[in-house]
Amino acid sequence: MANASLQLPCASQSLGTVNSLVSTLIQTLLTAQCAISAEPNWxxxxxxxxxxxxxxxxxxxxxxxxxxxxxxxxxxxxxxxxxxxxxxxxxxxSQESEIPALTSTVQQSPQAWYYYSEPLPHICQGLKHRLCFHPRGKxxxxxxxxxxxxxxxxxxxxxxxxxxxxxxxxxxxxxxxxxxxxxxxxxxxxxxxxxxxLKENYSNEKLAIGNVIFNATAELGLPRLGKLENGIEIGTIYLPVTARVGRxxxxxxxxxxxxxxxxxxxxxxxxxxxxxxxxxxxxxxxxxxxxxxxxxxxxxxxxxxxxxxxxxxxxxxxxxxxxxxxxxxxxxxxxxxxxxxxxxxxxGDHVITTIFFRLPNHTLVEPSQLRPTDAIYDYLIHNRGSLSGIPSGLTSFINTKGDSAIPDIQFHFNLYRSENRQLFQGHVSRWDEKIIARISRNFQDSHLLSFMLILAKPRSVGKLRLRSTDYLDAPRMYSNYLDVPEDIATMLRGIRFLERLERTKTMRALNATLLHIPCDECDSYKYRSDAYWRCYIKYLGEGGFHxxxxxxxxxxxxxxxxxxxxxxxxxxxxxxxxxxxxxxxxxxxxxxxxxxxxxxxxxxxxxxxxxxxxxxxxxxxxxxxx
The missing domain is CATH 3.50.50.60 (FAD/NAD(P)-binding domain)
Known part of the structure; x- marks a missing residue:
């Protein structure tokens, strides 16, 4: 029966052996897929x-x-x-929840509560509906x-x-x-x-970009950190993650x-x-x-x-x-x-602004030899490969004033390869499609290195209220992000740190440059001025889901x-x-x-x-x- 279902309109038909082998392969893949989130796991x-x-x-x-x-x-x-x-x-x-690289797809699925803040005109303007999005696990x-x-x-x-x-x-x-x-x-x-x-679950690709980040941030005085024994410290580190064998x-x-x-x-x-x-x-x-x-x-x-x-x-x-x-x-x-x-x-919540570096696609990493079909095969059969890796666990903790050992900014780094733009588009699917398209154009000749700039200790505080007495209605969230001027000042200092990172020998050797994303409002200001970056935060700033x-x-x-x-x-x-x-x-x-x-x-x-x-x-x- 299985052989009959595989009788494709090929120029030359199988005598049976090839059909059997292909059937075995398909059955193996389907079994492996079901095992990703198998009933005994829950x-x-x-x-x-x-x-x-x-x-x-x-x-x-x-x-x-x-x-x-x-x-x-x-x-x-x-x-x-x-x-x-x-x-x-x-x-x-779901199966997608179990696969580390597909995390963002679950955040906009029936397995998440879709919550949005009440409108905030000074942030989240680059997101769909111009509203801050707050997915919570369901x-x-x-x-x-x-x-x-x-x-x-x-x-x-x-x-x-x-x-x-x-x-x-x-x-x-x-x-x-x-x-x-x-x-x-x-x-x-x-x-x-x-x-x-816990496991440090990083692909070879992540390790390669890690060496770049470690070297570049070291030029700016950040040590490479090993295991954290007493909470976080100033420095760059591969964070431990709640994952094992690609799950x-x-x-x-x-x-x-x-x-x-x-x-x-x-x-x-x-x-x-x-x-x-x-x-x-x-x-x-x-x-x-x-x-x-x-x-x-x-x-x-x-x-x-x-x-x-x-x-x-x-x-x-x-x-x-x-x-x-x-x-x-x-x-x-x-x-x-x-x-x-x-x-x-x-x-309370952290605030995130994502900034990108362009990397010419002939630097840093060799073009991937794995097509999407190869990646899913490698994951299903061997629990390894690009789908098994954590998207952004490489992190730096910094103090932007340089006057304390207590961090006020956290960075998460992630590399998006030019031949894998679909993964990038999945990770930022909550953003406005025009902004995604403007960024994606750069994949024609570049990889993109993202820096998620996280305000470590925001001072702005919001509140939550009921929308109605119906338990099915989402509550009203007044996030009040960046209401306190000190929060914006810290974010700006974090961006200036990235500008300094751009000038390090490590990044210059790769021809890495900050990505300019076209925006009519922001481009009315001098590029890289405080006013420009405030406008950038208005569009690409958002909540941290924390x-x-x-x-x-x-x-x-x-x-x-x-x-x-x-x-x-x-x-x-x-x-x-x-x-x-x-x-x-x-x-x-x-x-x-x-x-x-x-x-x-x-x-x-x-x-x-x-x-x-x-x-x-x-x-x-x-x-x-x-």
Whole structure:
């Protein structure tokens, strides 16, 4: 039958042997494709059982199976006496999610929430719809299933500042222990446990451009860094990434799926939580209501705690819909107020501006001998090649003033080869098509080297509000990027650093030059003047996808604080938040590693608090009210 399906209109037909060989090849490729995101890689879905048998009470309900939520569920279910339920709005990750080089394609797919800021006239004007785009993961693994996979712990000052602000036991010495715990191999085949899997996953091509970047940045005084032992430092480095053998390793895989065989752990996919119900004057959460597969509304009771880990956008959105938030905002929407807290305030994010260098296509790298078909074959059969590599893990941390060892700018570097312009177009598909076309013209005779200039410690702060009382509506995001003049000044100094990089011997030897992208508005200013670069940022500046802060952690004296240093929601005795929304401000690094660390800490807080409670033989809410 297979042979018959391969009878192509060739000049000379196969006698059968060639057809059999080709059939074997096709079957091998299809099998390898299915294995990219195979069912055993992910936790089993308890949804059908929930529909037929209903749901009883659970000790812990974890909302969100993202970077932190998967860790929390994995750790809590280590106690066989605790019954744990995970509610995830998405499904298993797609095949594209698992392939490192295709990360950006997933960010504009059904496996991401499409969020946009309210209009900002001074930034994101070069993006589609002229709006800042904020994709958030909607799959097992959460945003860890669609991100760039960099694992960066942040600068020690980030956490020491949290400690100084009144967040007890959140200094660098405290969190460092949890970073170490997160990556420590634990468990065995009979008693599996989760831990973060890290690997420097770079192709030969990435290593080749790496040598150029190391040499060029060294001319400007940046040392080459090895393994970071105490947070980030000034210098250039290959960052560790959450990947192995050409596959993404989100916590949804290495924590939640690894332990999904535990009988006390249930995961329901495509379960969109729409409300938390409270009793005892709004001080105790009792029921969580969710919509399964867009059709079945279901409710489940909680015995001990609800752990919110839906992320910086969806966790505050859920709380606001449930009546926890600013009284004035909730009353305007006629939502009964359960707790008056600054939910949705303090929205923080990094800001990115991408700048390009042109490299003549006869320099640096030889033309690739691999066609796209060869690349996918190499990946499917051998888990190697250009598709297996991380797009932009080569990074520099710099201080643009030169007056401190604390970075204020981070660069990610990436090489786009002239013969692989499709990969570039996929990575920037959120941009306006005219800008993509203007940049792509350069592939006729050049490679492009991109520099993602990241504002490490933005001072501008935004907020999040509900659009309506419909749980399906996206919230309103007021990002307020670059509202503080200091942020723009730092970005400009970062661009000046790249101009200095252009003048290094290393870059001049390659004939590398900054790419001028035609733009009527920006070209009305003198090229490379401050006014020109401000205009450039207006068009190619955007958010960094590192949202934090909408449920700020802080002491009770902080009017903007929503959770205490043990991550318990103020005024509510059994709701804990375990995701990036609790960060008081944006750390000087990518935020996935800190989110995982927060998940580890939340799990330990819960274990400690409930161990105490058991000893005293009293309900949790009495324990916390004393």
């Amino acid at each position: 936790p089993k879905d308890y949804g059908d059982t929930a529909i037929t048998e209903g749901l009883g009470k659970y000790d812990f309900i974890v909302v969100g199976a993202g970077s932190a939520g998967s860790v929390v569920a994995s750790r809590l279910s280590e106690n066989p006496k605790w019954k744990v339920l995970v509610l995830e709005a998405g499904d298993d990750p 799959a097992i693994g959460g945003s860890g299933a669609i991100n760039g996979m960099m694992y960066v712990e942040g600068h020690r000052k980030d956490f020491d500042d949290w400690l100084a602000a009144g967040n007890t036991k959140w200094g660098w010495a405290d969190v460092k222990r949890y970073y170490e715990k997160a990556v420590r191999p634990v468990g065995n085949d009979t008693h599996p446990k989760g831990y973060v899997v 993404r390793m989100s916590t949804g895989k290495v924590h939640l799926a690894k332990v999904s065989g535990r009988s006390n752990l249930h995961v329901i996919k495509n379960a969109h939580v729409r409300k938390i119900h409270f009793e005892r004057g709004g001080t105790v959460a009792t029921i969580v209501t969710f919509v399964l597969r867009g059709v079945n509304e279901m409710s489940v009771e909680v015995r001990k705690e609800v752990v919110l880990a839906a992320g910086t956008i969806d966790t505050p959105k859920l709380l606001l819909l449930s009546g926890v938030g600013p009284r004035k905002h909730l009353k305007k929407l006629r939502i009964p107020v359960v707790q008056d807290l600054a939910v949705g305030a303090n929205l 949202h934090v802060g909408t449920l700020k952690m802080g002491p009770k004296s902080d009017r903007d604080a929503c959770v205490n240093p043990r991550l318990l929601l103020y005024g509510v005795q059994n709701v804990r938040v375990a995701d990036a929304s609790i960060m008081p401000d944006v750390p000087r690094s990518n935020t996935n590693a800190p989110a995982i660390m927060i998940g580890e800490r939340a799990a330990d807080f819960i274990k400690e608090d409930w161990k105490e409670c058991v000893k005293q033989v009293q309900p949790m809410w009495e324990h916390f009210s004393n």
